[in-house]
Amino acid sequence: MQYEDITEAILGSAFEVHNILGYGFLERVYQKSLQAELLRRGHSVEIEHAIKVKYKGVRVGDYYADLLVDNFGKERVEFNLKNSFTQRHEATKTVFIGLVECLQNA
16 A cells, blocks of 8 residues: 555544544544544554664664554654644654654664
């Protein structure tokens, strides 16, 4: 399955969860609901999956993805429950994407 297909499944599942639950619950409720919806759609999903972080070949810690979908390191889901998003959120997303790409090439 292509990254675009997985991304489409994640977004479709997220919208389904939001349409049913609305807003107002704790992050963990949405996390478990999104996991259930993705599993229902035939995807594998891990919660709080540990990703080893290396700096110049030295392991310096672990990063825990909220959800890891179909074992693709690039397709992980982070929850940010906000009413609006700022430039800081966009920068954070860019850092996460760069981090995951670096991890895949390590």
